Amino acid sequence: MIVVKNLNKIYDKQKAVNSISFTAQPGKVLGFLGPNGAGKSTTMKMLTCFIPPTSGSASVYGFDVATQPLQVRQHIGYLPETNPQYLDMYVKESLGFIADIHQLHNKAKRIAEVIELTGLGPEQHKKIGQLSKGYRQRVGLAQAVIHDPEVLILDEPTSGLDPNQLVGIRQLIRELGKNKTVILSTHIMQEVEAVCDQVIIINKGEIVADDSLTGLLEKHQYKTLESIFIELTNLITTPQE
Numbered sequence: 001m002i003v004v005k006n007l008n009k010i011y012d013k014q015k016a017v018n019s020i021s022f023t024a025q026p027g028k029v030l031g032f033l034g035p036n037g038a039g040k041s042t043t044m045k046m047l048t049c050f051i052p053p054t055s056g057s058a059s060v061y062g063f064d065v066a067t068q069p070l071q072v073r074q075h076i077g078y079l080p081e082t083n084p085q086y087l088d089m090y091v092k093e094s095l096g097f098i099a100d101i102h103q104l105h106n107k108a109k110r111i112a113e114v115i116e117l118t119g120l121g122p123e124q125h126k127k128i129g130q131l132s133k134g135y136r137q138r139v140g141l142a143q144a145v146i147h148d149p150e151v152l153i154l155d156e157p158t159s160g161l162d163p164n165q166l167v168g169i170r171q172l173i174r175e176l177g178k179n180k181t182v183i184l185s186t187h188i189m190q191e192v193e194a195v196c197d198q199v200i201i202i203n204k205g206e207i208v209a210d211d212s213l214t215g216l217l218e219k220h221q222y223k224t225l226e227s228i229f230i231e232l233t234n235l236i237t238t239p240q241e
Ligand SMILES: Nc1ncnc2c1ncn2[C@@H]1O[C@H](COP(=O)(O)OP(=O)(O)OP(=O)(O)O)[C@@H](O)[C@H]1O
Pocket: 011, 012, 014, 015, 016, 034, 035, 036, 037, 038, 039, 040, 041, 042, 043, 081
């Protein structure tokens, strides 16, 4: 479970995240939506202890991101938007490297399992630099889940994937979401409808919707998710400080 209370991030003078509060429950996929620059990645970076909050609090699986970052990292899997990879490493080597960071005892078995889970089988003997973008995303996902974390934070996990790969990765996220807490950011509304149970829309650092997918659609007279998104993210027109 993730609990966020009055979380703020100010970069110099730029207020990126403005006192947001929400919870994410296990067994559900939470779609984190918002226009470019809304504060999605910043929030995800705070939840994964990559950057400290300016104020407010967030806990992941009961551990505080500011005071218990090691414990948070043990229970969280993170696929950053940029999916940074060592291109000279072989797929299995990179998974072994991450498995070592997590001090996994059953390393070989677990590497084989995540290769199977993420559909990396046919490409497992290649160097990461030789992989297509979609397969690199799969490596990122395999790295994020290798220690079987209870919480997964996925920043635009399907960006740039072809339709065949999209279906596969979405199915995988759905499957993982059955017993983990998953937060997923995306700009693809179809993906939200296909994968998410809960939807948060953030605009200019503030939450403008937090509801179940069905609740959100019902509240907006079953308009398309795209029109709801546009309506809500064009609402706040006052400039940021
Ligand atoms: N390191 C930084 N220093 C200064 N400002 C930053 C930094 N990182 C992000 N910002 C600013 O914070 C705001 C939120 O950015 P963030 O990357 O969280 O948005 P986002 O919702 O993830 O956007 P996108 O959909 O484009 O990925 C933006 O105005 C951005 O310019």
